[in-house]
Amino acid sequence: MIDQNKNNSDLRKRAEKMDREKTSRIPEDMKNRSSEEIQEMLHELRVHQIELEMQNDELRTSQMELETVKARYFDLYDLAPVGYCTISEKGLIMEANLSAATLLGVARGSLANQPISKFIFKEDQDIYYLHRKKLFETSSPQAYEIRIVKMDGTVFWARLEATVAQDAAGVTVCRVMLSDITASKKAEEILRRDKKTLGKMVKERSIELMEIQAELERAKRLYDIGILAATVARELRNSLFGISLAATVIRSKIADSMIDPQLQVIDKMIAESGQIIDNLLFYSHLRPPQRETLNLHSLLEECTGALQPVRSGKKIVLSKHIDSLKGVPVSADPDQIREVFSNILNNSLDAVPDHGGQIDVRARVYRELVKIHITDNGPGIAKADLKKAFDPFFTTKERGTGLGLTVCRQIVKMHGGFINIKSGKGKGTSVIMTIPKTEPKRGNDLFKIGTSPYSNIL
Template identity: 35%
Template sequence: MKNKDDRKGNVAKLRKRAEEVFRRKEAQSPKTGPAQKPGEVRRTLQELSVHQIELEMQNDELCRAQAELDSARARYFELYDLAPVGYLVVSEKGLILEANLTAAALLGAVRGTLAKRPFTRFISREDQDSYYLHRKLLFRIGAPQVCELRLLKKDGTIFWARLEATVAQDADGAPVCRVAISDISERKKAEAALRASEERYSAVANNSNDAICILDTRGRFQWVNERMLELGGHSREEYSAADSFLKFIAPESLEAVKANFGKFVSGLTFEPRLGFSVIRADGQKRLCESYSTGFRDKQGRLNLVVTISDITDQQRLEAQLRQSQKMETVGLLAGGIAHDFNNILTAIKCYAEFVQKDLPEKDPKLKDTWEILNSVDRAIVLTRQLLAFSRRQIMALQVVDINGLIGNMTNMLRRIIGEEAKLETRLFAAPCQALVDPGQMEQVIMNLAVNARDAMPGGGVITLATSIVNPPEEFFALRPELARGPLVCLKISDTGCGIAPENKARIFEPFFTSKAQGKGTGLGLSTVFGIIKQSKGEIEVESEPGKGTAFKIYLPFVEGAVNKDKDKDKDKEALVKSHETVLLVEDEESLRRLGERILRGAGYKPLVAMDGASALKLMEERGEPVDLLLTDVVMPGMSGRELARELARRKLAGRVLYMSGYTEEAIVKHGVLETGIAFIYKPFTVDAVTRKVREVLDGPAEAAKA
């Protein structure tokens, strides 16, 4: 009704406007023809003219309205059909009711074919459930919903799309879903590429051997890699919650690190490389070296990326190398001195024995000879300690159960350490077998037990513990000379005064001692060190002042039967007089004279030469073989081994007895005699050398080869 009244009002207005136009035209037009027309005709003409004008105006209005409608249709086409996103109207049942051209193009279909088709036909199988939940939530809540899923074109091509949906009503009031579809394939590709790049960066950063972190200008952690978590022993959350990285720095490094970071924050030149110590979560201190560089993030904020290397183990290995080189140098010196001393001591001991045998039983000078021999014996012990330190002893290696060795020594150790100290043993349940010289291993245990006793003047507890361990690869990386595999661990600990830090690095050096004057020679621990090293083991010390000391010895565990101690040869009542010919080769003149006298006194026929060349010449002139070659190993020019082989080749010596003051690679490999080698160690006694010569001559030839 209202629309009808509006139309009547518009017609009246139009009529009125037409009449006004007619009157203006009539007033302007010249009056021609008759002055007056008949009234009826005049009124008719007037009505027709007004009506004509009215029609013209209506036509103008219609043309203008048509132009506006065409413009609106063009705008609608551009805004809807040619929109940069696709638009769909979908029924509550999921059928497509309407689609713009962009939606049809996105789906690869003709728009006319989309009507009444289920929208789910264009959704990939993997995302059907996601779309179902999206649509269900939309109609249940009524609020706009957004989801991202994969759509299928008509030809099967898949692309990523973003759906933005709202609920509306159609002309009949039924609920429908209006959906805007955006192709986000390129964005998804960029996101995937970014993720791949981040994953690659993360993989590189997290698999780096170095710890990496990013700090802001307040010193707060922005990011840490996996190695950083391992280095500090803290979780990622602990780093993120920390108000400053400085809380993880060791006190002795704090001032330098804080000052350097302050320079970075202030824009001053800072030190990119810095050494410092950190405190791990477990309280352990690690020595580190860092390289830092500043950068600005996307928001323009200044950050510092820090790469941290844990150099604790490297520093330890370098210190071990320096110590090993120093010990090797000192060892060479000690070994050389011991070799010369052994030659001198051999002469002193044997000549003192000659004097002793020649003196009457009641002669007061016998006491003097005993003093000489006792002093020589002490000097021999000293040189053997030097040789042990320099790893130039000859070792009689056997498979020994360390548990059994300790068990056999327990009573003796208790007597030695006295009543003030308590001795405890904690032996592993299974045999702890190692390839060692049992006599030297006893000396190791004895020396360490005596040291432990001396560290507890007021009494305490000495503990001997054994175990079989299977250390990880990192353990062997720090001890490159130790054979990989199971190890026998012997731990000798005390509750004494401990070792001062400044002395800890020097305790294995020969003649170094922290004991009072006259209380020690400084060779006990150096002897232990040399024996363990020559046994292919490692020895380490853990100690703090006031908290006692623990020595840990690691030896390669070996399988096989344990060697039983054999009864030592008993001295014979009298030496058997001999008659064989012996070629003695010795470059020390005093020892040549001594050896000749001993051999002759035992009934042998000695031939004497000062070196290999003169020995060969002597044998060539003799023209027949000798029964035994008794030769020093180390001589100028031709060595004793070379001489023996040459005489054997010429069939001029069937048996060989070597003598030396320390090990030589000519006859000894890593401190162990080659099989079939006969050897006597300097310094020896008169009886010892005569018995050994007799033993070699009476034994099989293959046990005294060249």
């Protein structure tokens, strides 16, 4: 307001000076004019004076409006919630609002003529230069996300939206809007991580559902087989008993070296058929474990001793490394665990060659479980067959029901453990059985098949 009064005073002085100069040049004939003419001239002067006053009022109004526009510009530009910068073609900051200065962590006055690249994260420099080049070449608006480094070294994610414009001198410049998008970037990362986690959970649950479906199908087959097996087994066992009795009578009546080998074949066939019947009955009447405290070391010794390699006509090397089981109590069903050991050991015995066969039995004890490895140097199992090894009635043997491993798997699973097979064609076979020392709590996922953290321990 003081400046405005000073301007008005200076204007009046200039007007009075001009009036004096004009008055000194009044022609002589003005003195001879009539009063009417002078009155008319005064009227004209007054009209001009009023016009000037009206124009002056309009100028003052325009000036006030201009001040209002300036204040509004200050609010919209300087106090905007996002940063605004004007950048030259050389990449120098020509102008910036307060928000831009705050985002960059620099006093507004010190931003002039600073290169904008100075505040761009080193690894993102190429992104900035590529978009700047594209902007000035095509005049097409550019939008991109880069990391900005403040003066104190703090890094944040920013979105830059750039357009081409002309400054007051007609020079081409770049107008940039700068926004802090760090929060949204963090949210995106959380969503991406959650999406990945959710996808993994869905995949795991899908696998579990497929396993449950497979188990249901096996259970239905078991039920159907059980009804048939119980009837057939009784009839077959009666017949086998008759054959065995006849062979015993023949052996007692006739002592002939020509007949003895044939009787031994009969005994072997009866034993194999009996095992098949036992598997059928065991499979069809699988019951929950009747747990008691077992000495696994003694049970394994009993099962390995029952292999009778001489009777099978094979000369094998049986090595045992099971001393770690001594004194380790395990809660399990002795009949069922014996069935598992016998099945696996008999499979190994069938697989190894007649001469040079090797069966290795090892045991390891962990804090919560025990692990039994039974390995042979047989021909191994093809990859395609390995996937079906636990399926009911699947077998690669000339004789057999294909129920042995199925029974083993069911028993071990009922004990809260799991059983795996590692094999390859020509590489032998290793069966790994893992069972907990104590009965696992209901709903405990530790011993689900394939999910235990110990499943890869050798």
